[in-house]
Amino acid sequence: MPRSEREVAVVGAGPAGIAAAQQLVREGIDEIVVFEKERVGGLIYQANKIENFPGFIGREGKYMVEEFRKIVSKYGITVRNEEVIGIESIQNSFSLNLDNDIEKASILILATGTQPIKMGFEGEITHPDWRDHSGEKIIIIGGGDAAYDYALRVKRLGGEVMIMRRSAPKALPVLVKRAEEKGVKEIKTEPEKIQKCDEEFYLQTEEGEFRADEVITAIGREPRFPEIFYDFDPQEVEFPTGETEEEKLFVIGSTVLGTYRQASLSWGMGVAAGMKAAENIRHNRKYR
Numbered sequence: 001m002p003r004s005e006r007e008v009a010v011v012g013a014g015p016a017g018i019a020a021a022q023q024l025v026r027e028g029i030d031e032i033v034v035f036e037k038e039r040v041g042g043l044i045y046q047a048n049k050i051e052n053f054p055g056f057i058g059r060e061g062k063y064m065v066e067e068f069r070k071i072v073s074k075y076g077i078t079v080r081n082e083e084v085i086g087i088e089s090i091q092n093s094f095s096l097n098l099d100n101d102i103e104k105a106s107i108l109i110l111a112t113g114t115q116p117i118k119m120g121f122e123g124e125i126t127h128p129d130w131r132d133h134s135g136e137k138i139i140i141i142g143g144g145d146a147a148y149d150y151a152l153r154v155k156r157l158g159g160e161v162m163i164m165r166r167s168a169p170k171a172l173p174v175l176v177k178r179a180e181e182k183g184v185k186e187i188k189t190e191p192e193k194i195q196k197c198d199e200e201f202y203l204q205t206e207e208g209e210f211r212a213d214e215v216i217t218a219i220g221r222e223p224r225f226p227e228i229f230y231d232f233d234p235q236e237v238e239f240p241t242g243e244t245e246e247e248k249l250f251v252i253g254s255t256v257l258g259t260y261r262q263a264s265l266s267w268g269m270g271v272a273a274g275m276k277a278a279e280n281i282r283h284n285r286k287y288r
């Protein structure tokens with residue numbers, strides 16, 4: 001049975017979703033719920049070193065995540081640790097399908113971020129663990145910011161790292177320079193075949209065969225949505241509020257930021273969506 005309808009449901013507790021929820025509470029709207037299928041904080045948890053967000057310069061992403069948890073607690077935000085599987089629009093409200101439940105809300109803010117594009121080999125992982133990597137040989141496939149950020153993290157945590165990229169690095173020059181200084185090896189080639197054998201990986205390339213204890217792929221990310229009732233074009237989403245052509249549906253954060261996927265922009269869109277959603281709610285209350 002659906003519970004009574006919430007004023008706002010937010011899907012995703014990364015920077016965009018947390019900012020939206022916090023702003024709503026600040027605006028006096030507290031009938032809200034946030035759904036998060038993994039952990040509060042989103043993708044920034046993976047950052048080795050944040051350099052473009054005041055208050056967190058030079059710090060690991062987990063410190064920003066800690067701050068998000070404090071916000072959740074201080075502002076009394078309800079976070080349900082559940083995945084939203086599908087969304088329908090019924091009679092002027094949204095119906096969110098969960099594993100064993102349905103939740104209804106009159107305004108919906110989607111802040112579901114991105115998911116990694118996978119190569120699809122056995123044992124593939126898409127980000128390193130935050131653990132000691134001493135004695136491990138790790139190959140990271142990719143040439144963008146994430147590949148270099150992961151390489152610097154694994155190196156710092158004791159691993160021997162090699163970046164395998166098929167073209168020139170696409171990462172920020174500062175990351176490429178730092179990787180070079182820290183002794184991260186790089187090779188310009190791509191694997192033709194990756195085989196997992198007794199917990200070891202063998203990568204066949206034009207430059208020969210390479211062995212690794214772990215192979216991490218960082219070859220790009222794509223927007224992630226729960227199954228949603230209508231197709232929309234991310235280009236048509238209003239910036240910064242995330243308003244869409246579907247009344248009362250907002251889509252915010254890295255899902256719609258294209259090449260500008262940064263925590264600060266996700267946070268900013270979250271604040272704007274929270275302000276706009278609160279304005280809609282106040283308007284509707286006045287004319288009810």
Ligand SMILES: Cc1cc2nc3c(=O)[nH]c(=O)nc-3n(C[C@H](O)[C@H](O)[C@H](O)COP(=O)(O)OP(=O)(O)OC[C@H]3O[C@@H](n4cnc5c(N)ncnc54)[C@H](O)[C@@H]3O)c2cc1C
Pocket residue numbers: 011012013014015016017035036037038039040041042043044045046047048049050051052053082083084085111112113114145146149150224225226252253254255261262263264266
């Ligand atoms: C290695 C690395 C380093 C980075 N470094 C920086 C940096 O230094 N500075 C910077 O600004 N940015 C950095 N970023 C980018 C930053 O992490 C993202 O731009 C930011 O996290 C995007 O925020 P978001 O809220 O839009 O999405 P996300 O952080 O991806 O959050 C989306 C959340 O939605 C949840 N979710 C998705 N689908 C569902 C569902 N159906 N039901 C329930 N929950 C769902 C996910 O579990 C996730 O927690 C880095 C990223 C990486 C990978």
